[in-house]
Amino acid sequence: MPRPVFTERRALTLTIVALAIATFLPTESAHWLADPPRDLVNVVAAPLTTPLKTVGDSVRRTDDLPVELGDEEQLKWAKREIERLRQQLGEADKQIADLMRVRQRVRTAGHALRRATVTAWSPKPAAPTLTLNRGSNDGVAKGQVVASGFDLVGRVVDTSAGDSTVQLITTPTTPxxxxxxxxxLDARPAGAxxxxxxxxxxxxxxxxxxxxxxxxxxxxxxxxxxxxxxxxxxxxxxxxxxxxxxxxxxxxxxxxxxxxxxxPNQSLTTIDEVIVVVPTGEGAE
Amino acid sequence: MRWLTFFIFAYLMLVVEVGLRTLWSLPIGGGVAPSLTLVLLVFVTLSARPVHAAWAAIILGVLVDLAPVAVTPQGLDVLIVGPTSMGYLIGVAVTLRLRGVLFRQSPIALGIASLVLGAIALLMFVTLMSLRGVFTLGPLAGGPLGEPIPGWRASAQLIHGFVQVIYTALIALPVGYLLLKTDPWWRFGPTKSGSGSGRLSFG
Incomplete structure (x- = not known):
C-alpha cells in the first residue's frame, strides 16, 4: 500500500518552515500577510475583551486609602496622593486649554472632541498606524479626523467596538x-x-x-x-x-x-493621547 | 486530543489575557501581565501527544503574534507572525522531554513547566526578533537586509520577559488547577511514559 504523500508530520514540518520564513519577512510583507487575520482575531475577540477591559479599568483604582497602614504612613500616602491629583489637575487644565484653543481656531461646530489614548503604534512602511482605545461604542467611525492639539495626526481607517485604527498623515502616496x-505677523500678503x-x-x-x-x-x-x-x-x-x-x-x-x-511639529509615533473629531449630529455646540 | 475543546479554551484564554491585562499587570517596566495562553500550552504539552502539542504551540503562537500587544516599552506593536510560534515550539520540544519526570496531574508541575517552557520560548523570541535587526528577506524584494525594530533592546526585553514568565508560573497554579478539572473534556487518551515518550520528530 503506497504511503500517503501528505501526512500530519509533513504538514507540521511545512508549517514550521513557513513560520520560519514569515519570521524573517520584511516588515511591509509581514504586515500584508498578517493584517487580515489580525483584524479577524480582533473582531472575534472584541465582544469579550471590551467588557473585560472596562471592568479592569474601573476596578483598578488607586485612590482608596490603604486602611492597613499606620497613621504616619497614611499621612505620607495622602500627601503623595494630593501631589498626584495636583499633577493630574494641571494636566487636565492644560488639556482643557488645548481643546479650547482648537475649538476657537478650527471649524468643529457640530462635532465633539473626544480624547483617546494611543495603545499601540504600528510602523508599517506603507501605512503607519496608531491604535486608539476608543471605538464604535464611543462614536468613533471610519473617516473621522484625529489630531493632537492643533497638529493633524491622521484619519480613522478601521474601528471595532472598543478600539480604532488611525492611518497617519505621513503615509506615503497620500498627498x-x-x-x-x-x-x-509680517507684511506678506496672503494669496492663492x-x-x-x-x-x-x-x-x-x-x-x-x-x-x-x-x-x-x-x-x-x-x-x-x-x-x-x-x-x-x-x-x-x-x-x-x-x-x-x-x-x-x-x-x-x-x-x-x-x-x-x-x-511635523511632533513625532506622530510617540504621541500618547489624541483627540478624535466626532460628529454630534447637531448643527452647532 | 479533542480539538474543539482546545479552540474554545484557546479563545477564552486569549480574551481573558488581553481583556484583563490592565487589571492584573504589575507596575514594572511599563506593565507585566501573565500569559494564559502559555499556561494552556503547558497544560496541553504535559498531556497530549507530541505532535498535537506541536500543533497547539503553532496555533497559540500565531494567536499571540496576531493579538494587539505592545512588544516594546515605547508601546510599539510589531506585527510579525512566527517568532512566538517558533519560541513555543522549541519550548514544547524541551518540555516534552521533561514531562516523564513531572507529575502531570499537579498544578505545581504546571507551574514548573510554565517556567521552563516560558523561559525557552522567551529566549527564542528575543533571539529571532533581534536577528531581524541584521537579517530579513528584504533584499529579495529590493529592501534592506536588516530591519532593526525601533526602541528594541534585547536585554530590557529579556528582563521584562523573565518577570512575565515568573508571574505566569505563579498564575499557572490556580489556572492549572482549574484546567486539570476539565481534563475529561479534552480526551487526551493514554500517554506513554518513560524514556522517549516526549520525542518530537518531523518528516
Missing part, C-alpha cells in the same frame, strides 16, 4: 493640500500662491513633507502649513500639518521653482 500661514500640495518623504526613519511652489511664493521658514484639502472632511481644515523648515531652489527646476520642506 495633502495645505495653506501656508505666517507663524508671526501660498497653497501647495505636500508629499510625505521618509528619510533616515523620519518623515517630512516636500512641496514645490513657484519661486516668488510668499513662504518662509517658520510658516505653518494648515490643511486645506477638499479630500478631507471640512472639520479637518485648519489643523496644522507641520512647520516649514527649509525653502530652497527646487533641484528639478532651480530657476523657477522652490522646494519647501515641512516637518
Amino acid at each position: 495633502l493640500s495645505v495653506e501656508f500661514v505666517a507663524a508671526k 500662491q501660498s497653497r501647495c500640495t505636500l508629499e510625505p518623504v521618509t528619510s533616515g526613519g523620519e518623515t517630512v513633507f516636500h512641496g514645490r511652489v513657484v519661486r516668488d511664493a510668499p513662504i518662509r521658514v517658520g510658516d505653518l502649513a494648515h490643511l486645506a484639502d477638499p479630500a478631507w472632511p471640512a472639520e479637518a481644515a485648519g489643523f496644522v500639518v507641520g512647520q516649514v523648515t527649509s525653502v530652497d531652489p527646487d533641484p528639478a527646476d532651480p530657476t523657477l521653482r522652490r522646494l519647501i520642506v515641512v516637518t
